[in-house]
Amino acid sequence: xxxxxxxxxxxxxxxxxxxELILKTARNLKEISWRPIxxxxxxxxxxxxxxxxxxxxxxxxxxxxxxxRLSADTINISTGGxxxxxxxxxxxTVRNLEAMQPDLVVVRHASSGVPQMIANWICCxxxxxxxxxxxxxxxxxxxxxxxxxxxxxxxxxxxxxxxxPSGHRPKRSVAGLSVVIVGDxxxxxxxxxxxxxxxxxxxxxxxxxxxxxxxxxxxxxxxPIYNDLKxxxxxxxxxxxxxxxxxxxxxxxxxSLREYARYFGLNCETFSGAKPSVVIMHPGPVNRxxxxxxxxxxxxxxxxLDQVTxxxxxxMALLYLMCGGKEKNQKLF
Amino acid sequence: MRLAITGGLVVDPSQKLSGSYTVLIxxxxxxxxxxxxxxxxxxGLTDYEIMDVKGATLCPGFIDLHTHLREPxxxxxxxxxxxxxxxxxxxxxxxxxxxxxxxxxxxxxxTEFILKQAKAKGLVHVLPxxxxxxxLKGKGLAAIGEMVSAGVVAVSDDGEPVMNxxxxxxxxxxTKGFGIPVISHAExxxxxxxxxxxxxxxxxxxxxxxxxxxxxxxxxxRDILLARLTGCHLHVAHLxxxxxxxxxxxxxxxxxxxxxxVTPHHLLxxxxxxxxxxxxxxxKPPLRSEVxxxxxxxxxxxxxxxAIATDHAPHSLDEKMTAFDEANFGMVGLETALPxxxxxxxxxxxxxxxxxxxxxxxxxxxxxxKKGSLKKGWPADLCIFDPKSPVTIDSSKFHSKxxxxxxxxxxxxxxxxxTIVEGRKIFPFSTLNR
Numbered sequence: 001x002x003x004x005x006x007x008x009x010x011x012x013x014x015x016x017x018x019x020e021l022i023l024k025t026a027r028n029l030k031e032i033s034w035r036p037i038x039x040x041x042x043x044x045x046x047x048x049x050x051x052x053x054x055x056x057x058x059x060x061x062x063x064x065x066x067x068x069r070l071s072a073d074t075i076n077i078s079t080g081g082x083x084x085x086x087x088x089x090x091x092x093t094v095r096n097l098e099a100m101q102p103d104l105v106v107v108r109h110a111s112s113g114v115p116q117m118i119a120n121w122i123c124c125x126x127x128x129x130x131x132x133x134x135x136x137x138x139x140x141x142x143x144x145x146x147x148x149x150x151x152x153x154x155x156x157x158x159x160x161x162x163x164x165p166s167g168h169r170p171k172r173s174v175a176g177l178s179v180v181i182v183g184d185x186x187x188x189x190x191x192x193x194x195x196x197x198x199x200x201x202x203x204x205x206x207x208x209x210x211x212x213x214x215x216x217x218x219x220x221x222x223x224p225i226y227n228d229l230k231x232x233x234x235x236x237x238x239x240x241x242x243x244x245x246x247x248x249x250x251x252x253x254x255x256s257l258r259e260y261a262r263y264f265g266l267n268c269e270t271f272s273g274a275k276p277s278v279v280i281m282h283p284g285p286v287n288r289x290x291x292x293x294x295x296x297x298x299x300x301x302x303x304x305l306d307q308v309t310x311x312x313x314x315x316m317a318l319l320y321l322m323c324g325g326k327e328k329n330q331k332l333f
Numbered sequence: 334m335r336l337a338i339t340g341g342l343v344v345d346p347s348q349k350l351s352g353s354y355t356v357l358i359x360x361x362x363x364x365x366x367x368x369x370x371x372x373x374x375x376x377g378l379t380d381y382e383i384m385d386v387k388g389a390t391l392c393p394g395f396i397d398l399h400t401h402l403r404e405p406x407x408x409x410x411x412x413x414x415x416x417x418x419x420x421x422x423x424x425x426x427x428x429x430x431x432x433x434x435x436x437x438x439x440x441x442x443x444t445e446f447i448l449k450q451a452k453a454k455g456l457v458h459v460l461p462x463x464x465x466x467x468x469l470k471g472k473g474l475a476a477i478g479e480m481v482s483a484g485v486v487a488v489s490d491d492g493e494p495v496m497n498x499x500x501x502x503x504x505x506x507x508t509k510g511f512g513i514p515v516i517s518h519a520e521x522x523x524x525x526x527x528x529x530x531x532x533x534x535x536x537x538x539x540x541x542x543x544x545x546x547x548x549x550x551x552x553x554x555r556d557i558l559l560a561r562l563t564g565c566h567l568h569v570a571h572l573x574x575x576x577x578x579x580x581x582x583x584x585x586x587x588x589x590x591x592x593x594x595v596t597p598h599h600l601l602x603x604x605x606x607x608x609x610x611x612x613x614x615x616x617k618p619p620l621r622s623e624v625x626x627x628x629x630x631x632x633x634x635x636x637x638x639x640a641i642a643t644d645h646a647p648h649s650l651d652e653k654m655t656a657f658d659e660a661n662f663g664m665v666g667l668e669t670a671l672p673x674x675x676x677x678x679x680x681x682x683x684x685x686x687x688x689x690x691x692x693x694x695x696x697x698x699x700x701x702x703k704k705g706s707l708k709k710g711w712p713a714d715l716c717i718f719d720p721k722s723p724v725t726i727d728s729s730k731f732h733s734k735x736x737x738x739x740x741x742x743x744x745x746x747x748x749x750x751x752t753i754v755e756g757r758k759i760f761p762f763s764t765l766n767r
Contacts, residue, residue: 091654111656112540113610132658133540189540217534 003321007119007126011137011196019201023145025317026310032069033312043072046103046323051077051094052129053084054110058284058308059129059138063106066315072323075102090114091121098122104323107131112189125322133187139283140193142314144201146307147174147238150279175202180232183242183264183291184213184253190283191242195223208232209242209264212253229264234273240281241266241292257290267293279303335359336756337378339370340387341717346690347393347697347706356391357381358713361755365709384758386717389750390685393693393705394426394457394714397667398516398594399491399570399642402428402459404450405443406435411647411734413447416667417455419645419733421760423667424692424749426457426714427704428645432464432475433492439464439475444483456759457752458714460486460700465504465515469493474504481511486700489516491570492617496522498555505565514566514592514699519552519577520544520618529658531604531619539607541657544619550576557584560591568699569593571644573618575628582637592699594642595629597673598664598739602626606739612653612660613739616646630682633691640696641688643670647735665728665735672724672745679746685720715753722748 003018032040048067052060060076067074077097079085084093097105104125107115112132119126130136152170179198185191185207198205199222207214208226219225226232233239244260254260261267266280271293280292280301288294297304336358343354343366350366355378357364372378397420403411411419413430420428430447432438438447444461451459463480467473469490477488488508495501495517508515525548530536532543553569557580560567569581572595584591598616603623606614614620632638646663653660674692677683697705704712726743728736752760 089651090656109656111658113657116610117654117656131540133542135540186537187540192538192540215537217537220534 007115008137008318008322009116009119009126009128010135011140011193011200014137016200019141019144019197022141022314022317022321023148025321026145026313029316029320030310030313032316033309038069039071040069041071042320043067043070043323046072047101048072048074048319048323049077049097049102049105050074051097051105052108053079053114054108054130056108056130058311059108062308062311063129063315066312067319069312070316070320072103072319094118094121098124104319127318127322130189132189133192134189135193136189136283137193138311138314138318139190140197141318142307142311143194143240143281143283144174144197145310145314146281146303147177147179147279148172149306149310150303151177173201174198177203177237178206178235179203179238179240180206180208180236181240181242182208182229182266184245185209185218185242186213186215187245187248188242194240195221199223206232210254210260229270230273233270234275236274236278238279238281239266239274243283243285244287244290246287261290265289265291265293266296268295271296281307283307334361334756335364335381336384337381338384338386338391338715338717339378340385341389341391343707344390344392344686344689345707346686347694348708350707351686356707356715358756361713361757363707363709363711363713366707384751386750389717389719391715391717392689393707394716394752394754395424395670395692396696396702396705397425397428397643397645398568398640398696398699399596400428400430400645400667401433401647401663402430402447403647404434405446409734410649413450413459414454415732415734416645416647417451417457417459418762419665419667419731421456421752421754421762422732422749423669424671424716424718424752425667426716426752426754427460427702428457428667429460429462429486429700431462431489431491433469437464437468438462438480438485439467439469441476441479441483444480444485448484457754458704460484462486462491462516463488465490465495466500471495471497471500474500474507477504477508478511481513485513486702487514487516487568489518489570491516491518494518494520494522494552498559501556502559502563505559505563505567509563509565514568516568516570517552517556518570519549519556521548521551524548524551528619529615530607531621533604533622535604535607539610541607544617546574546576546621546625549574549618550580553577553580557581557589557591560584561587561589564590566590566592571596571599571618571642572629572632572638573599573621573625575625578628578632578637582632582635585637592639593637594640594696594699595633595638596642596644597666597670600626600629600633600641600677601673602739610657611739612655612657613664613737613741615657615660615662616664617662630677633683633687638691639699641670641674641691642696643667645733645735647733648737650736653737664737664739665731665733668731668733669726669738669740671718671749672726672747673740675720675747676745678720713753713756715751716749717751717753718747718749720747722746724748
């Protein structure tokens with residue numbers, strides 16, 4: 001089996017069979033991270049460019065660790081310290097990088113659509129690691145994996161060593177689950193990718209937050225909109241809290257962080273109506289005390305760190321599948 | 334110099350003519366039309382150079398109210414020579430060039446420079462549009478009187494909307510005395526701040542910041558109210574929204590002196606053209622929804638819209654082939670207008686005669702020009718085209734320096750055969766003016 005896509009630019013390009021293959025591969029590869037020697041030779045001799053034209057800790061490290069655990073060589077490119085600081089155009093930078101024969105390019109950019117444009121300009125596969133407010137497909141895939149795992153074992157939170165992976169396929173799927181995405185939907189690439197992915201996999205997705213941050217057009221996607229958090233929390237199996245993107249600098253979207261936290265953040269009061277089995281997620285970085293109270297972010301319902309752990313596995317799977325991984329190489333790990 | 338163009342179908346909405354006529358031209362002016370090519374006995378065409386255009390359609394040369402020629406200052410995008418060649422290749426014999434050059438056309442010297450360049454290097458008539466405010470900065474008034482004396486036909490801060498209502502009021506009061514219209518690029522800059530495309534389902538899907546239709550509608554409404562207050566002729570540029578059409582229609586009913594134009598791209602495309610992050614579909618005002626597009630077509634048919642204008646906006650490819658949010662707004666239009674509009678004729682959205690009117694006598698009336706008609710004694714500016722001839726849009730063949738078109742590869746019908754300015758064949762280009 002192989003993926004039906006050459007580039008991963010948007011969740012909308014994926015078929016259900018692709019998603020199943022990515023998750024199956026991720027579950028097989030996840031165990032490598034628990035070995036004493038966390039490295040297999042699957043991508044030995046492959047060169048992966050990590051072009052992070054926007055600041056990132058989690059996603060960048062996750063991709064780099066994923067590549068290195070598969071023995072690929074990784075090169076980090078960022079705007080600062082690159083020739084783009086000298087005024088080189090994006091197209092020239094990317095074409096010059098491609099002339100050095102990388103096997104795969106990972107792109108993070110503050111502008112929506114840049115990975116798509118780069119994929120049009122170059123021949124080697126491109127993975128979108130988050131573009132503007134457009135999509136963050138790898139985040140949605142790791143979120144799906146985390147939800148499936150949490151449904152399978154119940155939301156107990158994680159122990160100090162994390163969950164040692166078993167490699168088995170969870171019995172429960174996300175079909176029929178109610179997932180509520182809360183916060184700045186307007187600017188969130190995580191929300192868009194998750195809406196497409198979770199709906200494709202049969203979940204019921206709703207969004208909640210202040211009306212200034214929720215474009216009404218998403219009703220056309222079959223996603224109901226709630227402006228009152230108390231109304232929607234009791235029906236959620238999964239609550240996905242989004243980060244308030246203060247760097248966007250749009251000051252007229254809500255009055256103050258204090259007011260946001262009171263009406264649209266997950267705090268002890270709003271959380272009191274939630275199902276006992278509810279799973280709490282956050283793509284990070286967390287603004288503690290704004291969109292989520294610290295005791296809930298660190299509490300028993302939270303799978304925030306499982307998301308990060310699964311991120312490495314999902315990215316290992318994608319690099320493996322998109323960078324020349326073939327079924328017959330299965331023995332390499 | 335006497336020229337007889339015979340064998341063609343003449344469409345001249347200014348005289349409500351449509352039929353077989355021979356067009357006689359003398360000394361750069363229309364000398365007359367002869368029905369069915371039948372000449373009175375003894376008055377043959379012996380003294381004329383004969384041009385047989387059997388099967389072609391003849392009409393007055395197209396007039397574009399909205400072109401960016403980029404000279405002075407941005408000659409790498411376009412200059413007066415290349416822009417007027419593109420115009421001639423597209424059937425346009427008169428084009429109005431906007432003031433957002435460098436230096437800005439906000440004083441008589443710049444107007445004179447543009448007209449001097451046009452006389453020396455231009456192939457078609459160039460009518461400059463002056464700025465409303467000094468340097469398009471929206472503060473003090475530009476030297477409107479001086480520019481009118483030098484030859485501007487209207488004033489506009491196109492590209493930079495006049496946000497200050499009091500300045501717009503004073504511009505309209507002042508300009509009215511000089512007998513020319515104020516052209517409004519209707520956009521509330523606060524509402525459109527950071528916007529990249531039409532605000533709707535597509536912008537939400539792509540994660541691109543939207544420009545709501547309200548950004549255009551609020552400004553059209555303001556400017557209509559100021560036209561009523563001042564009595565100045567307001568011309569609304571590149572109408573894009575349903576609300577905008579409704580406001581102009583209502584204003585006309587109330588007798589407010591307002592006219593408006595629409596571009597071929599807003600008539601042909603919707604915001605779906607931005608899917609795939611195609612920077613060539615990035616334009617202001619943005620390509621809007623199908624509902625808006627249909628309202629614009631409705632406005633063409635019911636007479637609300639006075640003219641079709643291209644908003645020809647050449648950019649270098651480097652300014653376009655970059656991240657969508659960094660790419661410049663605008664697209665070229667002079668060389669694609671006819672086949673695009675003929676597509677609307679083919680799909681029965683627009684009658685051929687109406688299309689010609691909106692490209693000829695329509696815009697001429699907006700600016701009160703003695704152009705856009707084949708009446709005897711009027712300038713012999715003509716466009717001769719074959720509406721059936723298939724064309725494939727190929728930007729590498731454009732005469733404009735701009736290659737930025739969202740219509741690349743479109744298979745359409747409609748080819749310009751000849752463009753004639755004051756009785757001279759200027760297109761196809763001879764080796765002399767190449």
